Amino acid sequence: MTDKVTFIGAGNMAGAIIGGLVGNGTAPDSITATATSAETLSALGERLGIRTTTDNHAAAADADVLVLAVKPQLMREVCQGLADSVQANRPLVISIAAGLDATTIDHWLGGNNALVRCMPNTPSLVGQGASGLYANERVSAEQRDTATRLMEAVGLVEWVDDEALLEAVTAVSGSAPAYFFLMFEAMEDAGTGLGLPAETARRLAIQTALGAATMAGQSEHDPATLKQNVMSPGGTTERAIARLEDAELRQALADAMNTCAERAREMADELVRH
Structure with missing residues (x-):
């Protein structure tokens, strides 16, 4: 991938995806990760050579792809804090938070965003994941391909046309x-x-x-x-x-x-x- 990718959140799943991207040849300096813990970021940066920061707003400012990898309970606050940057920059937004629908996340980000929801699973941590993806109507074919490549870094990708089917994906994988x-x-x-x-x-x-x-x-x-x-x-x-x-x-x-x-x-x- 040649896009600038920013991960908001640097937990296990984000780390797995980043590791997969770097392992597949993505330039580490095109990836940025944010977290509240400088210690977490330091370890991830040293291991994978990516950029890190505790400033979500700055990290999102020039991102082509913005991956929301925070806990669902924190998503409202995080998205509302990112809304100005997202509205100004219009990246492809990919959420890997379980449960929160695309309309809600889009609203918290200010609206009218190209947004993909992803339901990954824990074998992604060893590069053998299975992820279900759903794109809203603003996602272009090129952005859909970008989301596919990003999640294929950790395993199989399957798209669903109906967002409600992500609940079935949760049950199946x-x-x-x-x-x-x-x-x-x-x-x-x-x-x-x-x-x-x-x-x-x-x-x-x-x-x-x-x-x-x-x-x-x-x-x-x-x-x-x-x-x-x-x-x-x-x-x-x-x-x-x-x-x-x-x-x-x-x-x-x-x-x-x-x-x-x-x-x-x-x-x-x-x-x-x-």
Whole structure:
């Protein structure tokens, strides 16, 4: 990327994206990060060679891309403090704050801004993220490409045309790392119950998940076919899958994801009201 990119907030997710950009060849001196903690900024600047400052207004003044990476509870105050700079400079604004809708953020920034909302997930911290993006009507095709390149620095990018679908993205990928961590935990417990050392069971479960995900990502077949290919008639896998189906794993997962999406809607309403 050749644009000047400013990150308002320098937490873990911002650091991951910045690290991905620099690793992909973006010039460090084209990136600026801000935070209230000079110590945090110093560590990030030394590690990645980017520009840092505690002055949000100055950092936003000449940005081509402005990434809002502060906690949702702080977003109103931060955006209102940036409004004059944003109105004068008109950068592409990308918010990675969960819950806050584009209209609300745009209003706090003074209105009529090109704004992208992004729902990343925690595997972005290791360059294996999955992010859902939504653009308002003021985002140009070129700016959309810019947002794609920025978030591809930490993983997969998928766009949605309806902002409400970001709640579904939260359920499918935003919160989903925890679903898999729960499965690893359960498989480790079951493995130790069968006599394996805990570390052995954990490593086998995690590596198998990595292998299965890699196969699914590279295969021309859908997951249902891949699952069937592992199942010999009357064999061990068929018996295990039948037990999971009897336990209504599909319904439990659907219920969990629907609950996740519902809570995302509730949290969005709470953030706007307060």
